[in-house]
Amino acid sequence: MKLANQQWIARLREEGPQCDAALAELRQLLLRRLQNTFRARPDLTGNFAEDMAQEALLKILKSLDTFEGRSQFTTWATTIAIRTAYSELRKRQWKDVSLEQVVADAGSLEPTSEDQALPEFESDRAELVDAMHDAIRNDLTAKQQEVLLAELAGVPLEEIARRTDSNRNAIYKLTHDARKRLKRSLEERGFSAEDWQAART
Known part of the structure; x- marks a missing residue:
């Protein structure tokens, strides 16, 4: 029953x-x-x-x-x-993957096989990727760079928090602030948030 x-x-x-x-x-x-x-x-x-x-x-x-x-x-x-x-x-x-390795490998926005057939898309994408990496490198703090790149690579917030001796709420706030600063930096370079999202899909 x-x-x-x-x-x-x-x-x-x-x-x-x-x-x-x-x-x-x-x-x-x-x-x-x-x-x-x-x-x-x-x-x-x-x-x-x-x-x-x-x-x-x-x-x-x-x-x-x-x-x-x-x-x-x-x-x-x-x-x-x-x-x-x-x-x-x-x-x-992510148990046996170092956060340093994740950060080193993160941020690679390689075009898909379908995208490679569109030279105009590839050019726009490359320009956006360059701008994004430049913004991350120059406009974010070292800690923001670390956690944002790890998050973009797919590492769960809980795991980032564990690896950095922090907690989930603190990491969430750090990535939130990093995204806001990155969005503002991209807009100053002439790109919109939609451009960034389109480049990652």
């Missing part, structure tokens, strides 16, 4: 057998959904899925007061579990 949202909340807030049973049921549900999500990656459907289901349970218990009932409780819980798993995968992706 499916539990209603409030039944889930009530059981998980109790102490004793009712709570233990609800946790066990929810854990199995999250495990099945994680395994289904990563069914194309057999290496992620075993211990990884088990660990993520357990970690998600802890987050769910801490976040019960934030559940607003706009969806089924199990849908909300599954979303937390999947986000937890993807966050862990992003961390693993």
Whole structure:
């Protein structure tokens, strides 16, 4: 029998057998959904899925007061579990990559094979890329350069924060300020934010 949202909340807030049973049921549900999500990656459907289901349970218990009932409780819980798993995968992706190497390799806006067939596009793009790198090099602080280039390379903010002994909020503010300054610098060079976005798509 499916539990209603409030039944889930009530059981998980109790102490004793009712709570233990609800946790066990929810854990199995999250495990099945994680395994289904990563069914194309057999290496992620075993211990990884088990660990993520357990970690998600802890987050769910801490976040019960934030559940607003706009969806089924199990849908909300599954979303937390999947986000937890993807966050862990992003961390693993960058685990053995130094931030210095990421920054050194970042910012390369090479044209796609389709773009290379359009000389006029390639020329405009090259001009924009030169202006962007010049702005990053000359108009941003060293710290802003480091975190912005890392972010542009796809490193999660949490990982940048860990590598720089900072926290997510501080890194978010740093990249936000860096983007604002970069946008202003590009505009002073005759480029719009739309030009930059178009160059990266």
